[in-house]
Amino acid sequence: MSRTTTQTSTETHTPAALHKHFRCQNASDPRAKLSQQMRDTEFALYSPYTEMPLQDFDLEVEELASTTDRPKHEISAAIFAYNRLRLLPLLRKMQEETRLLSVHTLVGIDSALMKVGAEADEETWAAFDEMLVKLFRPKRANQPLPSRATIVRRIRTLIAKLDVGLNYDPVKRKKREDAHNHRSRAVDFSDFERNGVELGSLQLTTDNTTMAVVRASLKATAREHKLSLADTAIKLLTGDIEPTAKVHLHVYAPAGKDGAREEGTPVFIPGIGWTNALDTKEFEDLCDATPPTVHNLDEVAKTVTDSYTPTQEMKHYAHARDGHCIFPGCTRPAAACQLDHRIPFDRGGKTTPHNLFCLCAHHHNIKTDKRAFYISDPVTGDIVWLLDNGTYLLSRHEGPLFDEITPTTPRWRSSLEAAAKNRDTVAEFNARIHRLLDEYDTHGDYYRCLAEIQVLERRFKLHSDFAPEPPEVEPVHIPEEPDPDPFPDPEPLAKHNPFPPTE
Known part of the structure; x- marks a missing residue:
């Protein structure tokens, strides 16, 4: 009698869909596997430049461009991007383990971080490092990797949060900053050749x-006169037309505890992003001259209209929430998109912000043709697109309402707490600089003030944009050179005397 033993394996295989991963890491997708191989190759080529000392950078770029048959500007940008990782150890470790980021993405990160400056301290770089690693940590299966535009916007947002100054003497500081701000403005004329034609340029x-x-x-005037932007600018500058009398500038800002914007905090300008210190000051000067109209977006979110056409406030809410077209990978700005009723209006869908989403014309047509449909999670900001071939894609809201800045978002508070020390350092540095300049107005010792500013710069590892005005120097009177021969020999003079003495 034989006995058969059946052995049951306890090993389980979790479907890939249950693991948290980015779509470009999907091991079951052949195209995603090929894209991973591309990133692996880029890493093998450029990762040595993270620490490699280059004696002749230009020559290295020339040789690598020749070897790889890639443009020199692409090679140099990739080298700089990987070299930037030396300041971001957490991101560097993540890249070494996953090869998640392409050269395209790393170049975007490097370009945005150039604004931080070469003298930033380790704590500042640590703040950017932690933010980026958190951004590249997947939270769900098949999640799209943040776009380069999203990454750059997050970096600029953090730069704006860290770029904070405190007044010491408000009147004197405003005067100094006004003078500094005007030096930041310029108009440049130039000429160039295009297709054999000489053209002029104004910047x-x-x-x-x-x-x-x-x-x-410019846009409002162009609409009024039915002209292109270029023709409108030329006619305005040459005096052929007058500008539109009334222009509206829409911006977004987090509300404080009292519902009002706190003075000195950055604002979000559509198409530009978060303001830095200079931009914020100009915005506040603009508000002082023309008091703004404030709309509470939390209240707008609850509004409903019986009309098919959304109100202007609803449009602004959708733009602030979505940022751009919500189809995965589309970066068409929200202001240039159409507002789609997710549940069609003629099928009972209400005209309210929670049923209105930004779609560019192309992707709006795809949804209207029933080739795709989407479901939005208002809490997480995730948007699931269900395609007619049975697959799905993920996107998310990328506007300032979901971009770590609103008081109702816990991430805003944690970001501020993480950056608090840097904010305090910058604030103290700026306050001390302006105090030294105030004292200089009293004691008048120019070189003493310069030396004290240099001490602060070394101590805080920051650079001051302000310096004392040098004292006026009294003009020195230089006497004329004395006559080298005050008593000449009379005999030579007699030879040239036109009136010789008579006998």
Whole structure:
């Protein structure tokens, strides 16, 4: 009699869909596996530059460009991007373990971090390092990797949070900052050749708040006169037309405990992003000149209209929540999108912010043609797109309402707590600089003030944008050179005398 033994394995295989991963890491997707191989190759090529000392950078770029048949600007950008990881040890470790980030993404990170400056301390870099690693930690299965635009916006947001100053003498500080701000403005004329034709160019440089006002005025005037932006600018500058009298600039800002924006905090300008210290000051000057109209978006979120057409406040809410077209991978700005009734209006869908979402014309047509449908989670900000082929894609809201800045979002508070020490350091540095400049107005010792500012810069590892005005120097009177021969020999003079003596 034979006995058969059946052995049951206790090993289980969890479906890939249950693991938290980005879509580009999906091991069951052949295209995702190929993209991972591409990133692995990039890592093998560029990761040595994280620490490699280069004696001749230009020559290295020339050789690598020739070897790989890639443009030199692409090679140099990739080298700089990987070299940036030396300041971001957590992100570097993550990249070494996962090869998650492509050169394209790393170059975007490097370009945005250039604004931090070479003198930033370790704590500042640690704040960016922790933020980026958290951003690249998947929270669900098949999650889309944050786009380069989203990554850059997060970096700029953190830069704005860290760039804070405190007044010591408000009147004197405002005067200094006004002078400094005006030095940041410039108009440049140049000429160039395109396709054999000589052309001229005009470039205006100013702070982002002023540029947003200029852009809004230019667009409003162009609509009024039915002109292109270029023709409108030319006609305005040459005096052929007058600008539109009234222009609205829409911005978003987190409300404080009393429901009002706290002075000095950054604001979000659509199409530009979060304001830095200079932009914020210009915005507050603008508000002083023209008091703004404030709409509480928490209240707008509850509104409903019987009309198919959303109110302006509903549009602004949707723009602030979504940021751009909500189809995965689409970065069309929300202001350039159409508002879609997720549940169609003719099927009982209400015209209310929770049923209105930003879709570009192309992806709006896809949804209207029933090739795709989406479901939004208002708590997490996730949007699940169900495709007609049985698969699904994920996207999320990327506007300032879901971008770690609102008081109702816990991440805002934790971000502030993590960055509190850096904020205090910068604030103290700026306050002490302005105090030294105030004291200089009293004692007048120019070189003493310069030395004291340098001591502060070394102590805080920061650079001051302000310096004392040098004292006026009295002009020195230099006497004329004396006559080298005050008593000349009379005999040579007699030879040239036109009136010789008579006998």
